[in-house]
Amino acid sequence: MGSAHKIDVSGLVAGNRGGLVVDDRVPVAPFEGVLFPEAAAVHLELQASGELLEIQGTIDVPLTSECARCLGTVAESMHVKVDEQVEAGASLQDGPFEESNVLTAGRLDVADLAAQLIYSAIPIGLLCKEDCKGICPRCGENRNSKECECNGETSG
Template identity: 30%
Template sequence: MLKIKVANIPEEGLEYLLSDDGSRLLEILPDKEKIDFTIQRVEISCFARKVGSMIPLQVKAETKVGLECGRCLEVVTYPVKMAFACSLTPVGAGIGAEDSADVGEDLNMGSYQDDVIDLAPLVLEQIVLQIPIKPLCREDCKGLCPRCGANLNETTCDCETEAVDQRFAILKKFKVLR
């Protein structure tokens, strides 16, 4: 559970240590079939204060995400760390033009509902932002042989040279046919 009851937050602030399974975070995402990564256990430390009904948060979190290497399809694990601040107001309370001028435009604003702060969507957003678009298990990953599918990081295959130079591949095919 990554939730904090607003009623329990003291005005002077309190540090909350929370953790949850990453799979619970993934449940929030709308397009489940498009999810191509896993999230390991998420550890969060969150300093929460109370200013009227506004809850300013300073959040630090870390976890690891698992992704398929874009070349060899092996699972790669990336550490993800984040530190961000935001301020949450009750849903529907809205912030008048004057108030928002006070807090500054660059401040991360959000909302909470039913007297509960849920850190899961905030942290998930940061995790998703840090996921590499083209993950590689290593810079020089050799990938899979396009012909036989062998993982060329672990093994070599007989068709390796043919895959590199297509002219030879065609020649060999011709010989076989003859």
């Protein structure tokens, strides 16, 4: 199953095809406390321009995490816009994806590409809701579910 999400783009890069559309669902591994309970829906449109592979499209994936304020569960969906260029030439070794080999031997690893783009787009400080009241620093009560008695007092 490890290579199930690899797309052969060698014909595209060689100029034999005008373009390639990829629709795939790829599982995404947890990342820094963020879990992805469902596979990401990946839609990519690939175009070759010389030795450059242009990748445009969208990635949609639900995620769950801990609220940065109250430690409750955050459940939302991420929508990532894809607009990337990957060097496809054999002689070119630089580029942001070089280390992870998103593109090797004419094959694009859609799962790896999606994971990297999702990870880099995860918002910092996810909140269960915009106006999360957080945990009371004095008594530890979750202020979303209950107003504690020290509510309103900010210093001792």
